[in-house]
Amino acid sequence: MLYAAVMAGRIYQSDNLEVLRSLPDASVDLVYIDPPFNTGKRQKRRSIKTVRDDEGDRTGFKGERYKTIALAARAYDDAFPDFIEFMQPRIEQAHRVLKPTGSIYFHIDYREAHYCKVFLLDAIFGRDCFVNEIIWAYDYGGRPKRRWPAKHDTIFLYVKDPKQYTFNQDAIGRIPYMAPGLVGPEKAARGKLPTDVWWHTIV
Structure with missing residues (x-):
């Protein structure tokens, strides 16, 4: 499809x-x-997406609100020799x-x-x-x-x-500095570019 x-x-x-x-x-x-991922198991998945929405059910950096939208549910055999x-x-x-x-x-x-x-x-x-x-x-x-x-x-x-x-570095959502007092106010307000380690709960 x-x-x-x-x-x-x-x-x-x-x-x-x-x-x-x-x-x-x-x-x-x-x-x-x-x-x-070739786990060897039958997998069941629910697909969602998030979109910016002032009345959303999730909160991101700088208080940005996001709405969760359920897309589909499906299952498949995840085994590929x-x-x-x-x-x-x-x-x-x-x-x-x-x-x-x-x-x-x-x-x-x-x-x-x-x-x-x-x-x-x-x-x-x-x-x-x-x-x-x-x-x-x-x-x-x-x-x-x-x-x-x-x-x-x-x-x-x-x-x-x-x-x-x-x-496009400027298009990437920034994250807050862990110690904002160690950088200037402009940098602290802008946030920093995430690293190559993303700590996010599975959504």
């Missing part, structure tokens, strides 16, 4: 292989891929459709992150196109008794061309 919304451009939410194959070369600014082969044509197509200024954010967890970086992203984009490994840390879910609890996901940022890519 394909959902498209027109804003400044077009956003596709879909099984990405079909859509990617339909797009022309070098036509996309940003690809975000959040594939199944050939996970790398499953993902390879998708990453190849993502590379093809990205503009020279474009970026891909690849969201995965600890089970497949290392394989995906080496055998997919490095192999297709090239190691010189790797920009960041973002760690999304959270404190949600169970606590196993025989290992450290896994409480983070990995988001790899790669770019089509490391000399031309776009990174």
Whole structure:
């Protein structure tokens, strides 16, 4: 199923292989891929989105209010013995459709992150196109008794061309300084750019 919304451009939410194959070369600014994590379990998911709304049920930095919108509920079997082969044509197509200024954010967890970086992203984009490994840390879910609890996901940022890519620092939501008294009032009011470790509850 394909959902498209027109804003400044077009956003596709879909099984990405079909859509990617339909797009022309070098036509996309940003690809975000959040594939199944190959957990070996049946997964149930409720999709939501948040939008700015003065009467919203969530509060962000500087008191910004956000409304939560439920989108859909679905389930799937998250077991792929050939996970790398499953993902390879998708990453190849993502590379093809990205503009020279474009970026891909690849969201995965600890089970497949290392394989995906080496055998997919490095192999297709090239190691010189790797920009960041973002760690999304959270404190949600169970606590196993025989290992450290896994409480983070990995988001790899790669770019089509490391000399031309776009990174809109001014468009990123700022976070407060932990010790605002150690910076000037203007910096404290503006907040700081988040690091590559994101501490957010799973939404």
